[in-house]
Amino acid sequence: MINILRSSIYALAITSILSLGSTVAFSKDRILRADTGSPGGSAHTATVVLGKVLGSKLGFTLQVNDKQTLTRSALKLGRGQLDWFPFPTTVYFLMTKGKGPYKKEPMKTKALELSKNLRSIWGWSANIFHFVTFKTDEIKTFQDLKGKSIYTGPPSGAAAVISESIIKAVTGFKPNVDYKAVRLPWGGGLQAMLDGKLDVFARPCALGCAILDQLGMKSKYRLLDVGQESKLKKWSKHPARVIDKIPAGSYKAQVNNDKNLVGAGTTFLIALNKTNISNDLAYKMTKATWDNLDEIHKSAKTLATIKKETPFTGVNMPLHMGAVKYYREVGIKIPKRLLPPEAK
Structure with missing residues (x-):
């Protein structure tokens, strides 16, 4: 069972109805809380599908707050206000290095401390950044972005x-020097484009994501092509970043869909609060994922990049001890960098 809340109001009931403003008592391992991004994005799809598949197999209900900014959700997870959610690899890097939204004190120290409460179970290549323009004759390459107004994210x-x-x-x-970088919530950015x-x-999303179809209902569009992979070689050295491709024919409304495009992608991992999620549940969540991978893939084609052969893709966060137990049982070698302090 999964409940998606489209506001900050907690309104979940399994055996009882909770009134507005009442305190929600969470039953350990039975009612789990997650944040996620906007519908159509990789985080949202993964949260919904995994909530349904794992929840049905393991007997927990997932309460989801969507349309959230995940850099803030990461802090909530570290504080134990959430139990798990699909987590951008980049965010853990920013938390532990004191960069991006965590670069100023006291947030820098707070983020580092809260990052110690986070554990992972597996990861995958989740997104390709789609750079979309309706101005198909005017904007044909990345070089044409100079002086333009570009939505870059929340x-x-x-x-x-x-x-x-x-x-x-x-x-x-550079943003706001060579072009205007527009930052809005996901929904606001999409509406501004429309x-x-x-x-x-x-927009970062998995290949074939519905957001591109939504844009295509408005007008034909062009996806910008990086061109030479060498342009992203240095960029891709970051642990969260990969050089990827958008295959020809991926989107009907794309005017330049007659050839493969070089794109930039990012990875996600499944992050848990190490205290809220017991070793037993973390073990079962890990096992249930790989035992039911076909069902996960059938539920959403955009999750096809989740692969049992490469469970640590994009994982830069220590594993939960429950996951450590599972991988050791099935003989999958765990990189030393992913062993948590409690396993050493």
């Missing part, structure tokens, strides 16, 4: 940092 979010870093890697252009207030809309 305020204080990792997505904006990454999309701006991609533009810089490919062109050398209303014609932007030249380019940058």
